[in-house]
Amino acid sequence: xTALELTLTGxxxxxxxxxxxxxxxxxxxGEVQGDRTGRQVDLSGYLVLPGIIDLHGxxxxxxxxxxxxxxxxxxxxxxxxxxxxxANGITTGVxxxxxSWEGGVRGPDFASQVFKAIAEVKDSTVTDLIPQLRFxxxxxxxxxxxxxxxxxxxxxxxxxxxxxxxxxxxxGRKPPRLTGQALKAGRNPDAHFEMLLSMHAxxxxxxxxxxxxxxxxxxxxxxxxxxxxxxxxxxxxxxxxGVSIAEFPxxxxxxxxxxxAGDHIILGSPNVVxxxxxxxxxxxLDLIAMGLCDALASDYHYxxxxxxxxxxxKSGLLDFANAWALVSSGPARVLDLxxxxxxxxxxxxxxVILDAKTHRVAATFAGGRVSHMSGDIAARFxx
Numbered sequence: 027x028t029a030l031e032l033t034l035t036g037x038x039x040x041x042x043x044x045x046x047x048x049x050x051x052x053x054x055x056g057e058v059q060g061d062r063t064g065r066q067v068d069l070s071g072y073l074v075l076p077g078i079i080d081l082h083g084x085x086x087x088x089x090x091x092x093x094x095x096x097x098x099x100x101x102x103x104x105x106x107x108x109x110x111x112x113a114n115g116i117t118t119g120v121x122x123x124x125x126s127w128e129g130g131v132r133g134p135d136f137a138s139q140v141f142k143a144i145a146e147v148k149d150s151t152v153t154d155l156i157p158q159l160r161f162x163x164x165x166x167x168x169x170x171x172x173x174x175x176x177x178x179x180x181x182x183x184x185x186x187x188x189x190x191x192x193x194x195x196x197x198g199r200k201p202p203r204l205t206g207q208a209l210k211a212g213r214n215p216d217a218h219f220e221m222l223l224s225m226h227a228x229x230x231x232x233x234x235x236x237x238x239x240x241x242x243x244x245x246x247x248x249x250x251x252x253x254x255x256x257x258x259x260x261x262x263x264x265x266x267x268g269v270s271i272a273e274f275p276x277x278x279x280x281x282x283x284x285x286x287a288g289d290h291i292i293l294g295s296p297n298v299v300x301x302x303x304x305x306x307x308x309x310x311l312d313l314i315a316m317g318l319c320d321a322l323a324s325d326y327h328y329x330x331x332x333x334x335x336x337x338x339x340k341s342g343l344l345d346f347a348n349a350w351a352l353v354s355s356g357p358a359r360v361l362d363l364x365x366x367x368x369x370x371x372x373x374x375x376x377x378v379i380l381d382a383k384t385h386r387v388a389a390t391f392a393g394g395r396v397s398h399m400s401g402d403i404a405a406r407f408x409x
Contacts, residue, residue: 114387249271
């Protein structure tokens with residue numbers, strides 16, 4: 027598909043330094059241009075903003091596994107994910123796939139299928155899809171050869187999780203929902219419980235295994251993050267391994283430790299939209315107010331980045347430019363994507379167009395190509 031050559035006129039455009047103001051925006055050859063070019067399209071009544079860069083989202087699970095065993099064509103599922111991303115103004119989407127002892131759609135075999143499908147369709151999608159591996163740290167038997175698998179899957183971004191219910195396991199008690207979890211993974215509940223106990227018992231072996239794995243991945247140029255840091259000590263431990271991204275820190279202390287050391291902090295946009303964490307963790311609104319946020323991610327809900335940025339601006343907590351930066355230029359800096367995140371000449375023409383009154387997504391362009399267009403705005407382009 028050929029990138030469009032257009033000059034968008036009459037809209038409120040979010041430009042660096044100028045903020046949201048009436049301006050023309052020209053695009054050609056997939057990039058924002060400094061001079062007028064191509065056919066003019068009147069976008070009066072719309073906002074033209076940098077495309078959303080979503081740093082972490084697992085909302086795609088329902089597309090690739092709507093029911094257990096139902097999805098056989100994984101590629102079609104990934105393509106439907108792209109459609110949802112584009113409809114929500116997301117031009118770069120990090121697809122966060124579990125590699126977990128939970129099994130099923132979060133198990134190693136399924137992860138392999140997902141990553142292969144992303145690689146197969148990536149060149150045919152308009153939205154830039156970036157795979158992320160979410161690795162459960164206590165899967166010690168899976169460390170050997172994992173770095174080679176990650177390279178084979180073309181995964182540039184790995185995040186470390188530990189979702190074992192350690193408190194209960196230390197007491198020898200079964201965690202809640204164990205039976206349902208075991209059955210989803212295709213395991214006998216008693217065998218599943220024994221597996222959890224065994225992983226917990228080997229906790230002392232995890233730090234050394236992580237040291238080796240992180241060194242291998244860093245040497246390969248893989249970006250590393252940690253998930254749900256609860257204490258400054260936990261964040262410091264990750265930092266010594268070169269893990270410089272803190273996803274969804276659970277406490278103010280952990281977020282402050284990340285900021286003091288210059289680590290990147292990603293918060294969940296649903297936390298902003300809800301007004302707080304559904305798990306009782308630190309409020310994203312509070313952390314943002316204290317300057318402890320570099321970027322907002324969809325987490326599990328793709329409409330939330332747009333909604334969160336708009337809510338932050340409407341509430342007055344941030345001005346519009348700084349609120350939108352949390353879903354555009356901020357994420358670009360976290361992933362060191364120097365070619366996107368703002369509407370400067372020479373940057374990728376990654377654009378989301380919102381109805382100025384309703385703030386609904388009217389159109390999305392990624393690299394100057396249409397990935398989504400809906401409603402009355404189509405008449406402006408095809409008249």
